[in-house]
Structure formats: C-alpha cells, structure tokens
Amino acid sequence: MEESDVCNIYYFGPEEPCLKKKYNAEIHWMPLIRVLPINESVKKVLSVIGECDSVVFTSPRGVRVIKELSLEQRLLTSLRNAINKRVIAVIGESTSKALEKEFGIKPHYIPDEWNSYGLGNLLCRIQPKCALLLRAKQSSNILERKLRKCNVLHRKISIYDNIPVTGIIIPKIPVGSPIILSSSMIADAFTKKYGCPDENPVVVLGRITQDVIRKICSGITVYMPKQSLLENAVELAVNICWNNRRNVSKKL
Numbered sequence: 001m002e003e004s005d006v007c008n009i010y011y012f013g014p015e016e017p018c019l020k021k022k023y024n025a026e027i028h029w030m031p032l033i034r035v036l037p038i039n040e041s042v043k044k045v046l047s048v049i050g051e052c053d054s055v056v057f058t059s060p061r062g063v064r065v066i067k068e069l070s071l072e073q074r075l076l077t078s079l080r081n082a083i084n085k086r087v088i089a090v091i092g093e094s095t096s097k098a099l100e101k102e103f104g105i106k107p108h109y110i111p112d113e114w115n116s117y118g119l120g121n122l123l124c125r126i127q128p129k130c131a132l133l134l135r136a137k138q139s140s141n142i143l144e145r146k147l148r149k150c151n152v153l154h155r156k157i158s159i160y161d162n163i164p165v166t167g168i169i170i171p172k173i174p175v176g177s178p179i180i181l182s183s184s185m186i187a188d189a190f191t192k193k194y195g196c197p198d199e200n201p202v203v204v205l206g207r208i209t210q211d212v213i214r215k216i217c218s219g220i221t222v223y224m225p226k227q228s229l230l231e232n233a234v235e236l237a238v239n240i241c242w243n244n245r246r247n248v249s250k251k252l
Contacts (some may be wrong), residue, residue: 007241009234010173010200012190013182014162015061017230025238030173032189033162035061038137041159042069045134046078048155054128055086057107058119058135058143060098065160066134067102080105087128091119092228114228115206120146127152137161138185140208164189175199176244178237182230184212191216201244203237205230 007025011017016029045066049055057063070076080103088107090096092114096107109126111118120143123131130153133143137158147154162185173179173194178201181187187209190197196217204210206228214222223240225232 007238008174008177009180009237009241010177011180011182011230011234012186013180013230014186017234025234025241027234031165032186032193034165035065036161036163037065037069038158038160039069039073041134041157042066042073042075042079044157045132045159046075046082048157049082049086049132052128052130052132052155053086054123054126054131055083055088056119056123056131056133056135057088057090057095057099058116058133058139059091060094062134062136062159063095063098063102069159086132087126089119089122089126089131091115094229113207115208116140116143117146117207119143120150123147123152123154124150130154132157134159140184142208173197173200176201178203178240180230180233180237181205181209181213184208187213188216196220201237201240203233203240205233 008028009025010028010030012030012032014033014035017027070079083103084105088105089109090099090107096110099105099107109122111122124146131147133154133156135156135158138161144154144156176199179197180203181190182205198220201223202213202220203223204213210222210224223236225236
C-alpha cells in the first residue's frame with residue numbers, strides 16, 4: 001500500500017490511542033501533556049465520600065487513575081464499596097465502560113449531552129444531597145458553575161494532573177492532514193506550540209474543546225462528531241481526508 005493510500009491523522013491527547021486499524025488511516029500520537037496521578041486523592045475520597053450521596057466521573061482516564069492508585073495503596077475494596085453505595089453519574093459511554101471494567105459497577109446516569117453542560121443539567125435535575133466530583137486538577141469549572149447556580153452542594157477532589165511534556169521533539173504537521181484535539185487544555189497547548197491550524201482540518205472532542213479553539217483561532221473550520229468518542233473523531237477525520245483528496249483530484 002502506498003503512502004497516498006493512507007490518511008495520516010494527527011491525534012493530540014494525553015495517552016496513546018488504542019485503536020484497531022480501520023478506515024485506511026495512520027494515527028500519529030502527538031503528546032503535548034501527560035497524566036500525573038495525585039497519590040493522596042484516594043484517601044481524600046474515602047475521608048469525605050460519606051458526606052455525599054452521589055459520585056461523579058467525567059472521563060475514563062479518571063476512572064483508571066483512581067483504580068490504579070487504590071490498588072497500589074491496597075484500598076481498592078474500600079473504595080469500590082464506598083462508590084457502590086452512591087448514586088453514580090458519568091460523562092459518556094467510554095467512562096461508563098471504564099467504570100464497569102475497572103470497578104464492576106454500572107453508573108445510574110449518563111447525560112444525553114456528553115460534556116460538563118449535559119452533566120450539570122442532569123445533576124441539577126436529580127438534585128443529589130451532595131455530589132462528589134472526581135476530576136482532573138485543571139478541569140473546566142463549567143460543571144461547578146452550573147451546580148452552584150442550581151444549588152447542588154458539591155465537592156471536587158483532584159485525582160490527577162495534566163502537565164506539559166518536555167524533551168520530546170514533535171514533528172511538523174503536513175498541510176492538509178486532519179488534526180484531532182481531545183480536550184480544551186490540549187487545544188490551548190496546541191495553539192501555544194503550533195499557532196492556529198489555518199491549513200489543517202480540525203476535529204475536536206466535545207463542545208468545550210470546540211469553544212476554546214474557536215475563541216483562540218476565530219475563523220477556522222472546526223468539526224465535531226455527534227458523540228465525544230475518539231473512534232468517532234477518527235472516522236470523521238478520515239472522511240474529511242478522503243473528501244479533500246477527491247476534491248483535489250477533480251480540480252486536476
């Protein structure tokens with residue numbers, strides 16, 4: 001297969017994607033940030049979870065991080081039992097699957113809109129006594145703002161941090177190759193390193209990421225899959241790639 005037969009997709013996210021090869025695409029992982037677990041977070045969760053009747057996970061990454069930390073600290077059983085006694089809400093199908101895989105627990109609620117807006121609307125509707133938010137340290141404050149507005153008591157515990165990657169040479173992205181940005185923080189880090197992607201189609205995961213990149217780079221075209229799953233973003237990016245190639249061929 002020649003290089004021209006394959007679409008090159010440049011994925012910016014904190015973890016290397018685990019995808020089965022489909023769509024004749026080569027996925028290039030571009031690490032701008034890495035995940036740093038916060039060791040004391042498990043004990044903090046266990047110390048305050050009794051005050052809350054709801055537990056909230058916003059990403060599969062958060063589920064995996066707290067599972068690994070609890071295993072290392074021999075607190076997995078205590079953590080699983082405590083979580084299992086609460087009403088659980090998560091963002092998206094991927095987070096739901098991660099919770100079931102890592103803890104053997106199914107969430108009670110998944111909002112229709114897989115982002116902080118949708119989750120905030122859901123929690124405002126069900127009105128838990130207290131929602132315990134297990135999130136990244138540098139997460140968006142949109143969810144907290146919505147919960148304050150509808151008077152839902154909540155506590156946030158940071159279970160991991162996203163920190164810039166250093167010492168890695170990231171290659172230049174070829175003009176026209178689709179870019180996938182996985183989060184608002186990634187979008188911000190991308191523009192600081194590369195500037196605005198005026199010559200590449202941009203696919204984003206989630207409305208918040210879309211809002212951030214459009215605010216920084218007004219006028220660029222941004223695509224967003226209906227569901228905030230990496231598989232959907234890759235499929236969309238590949239379709240864009242092939243459509244662009246067909247359009248170029250017609251002009252020749």
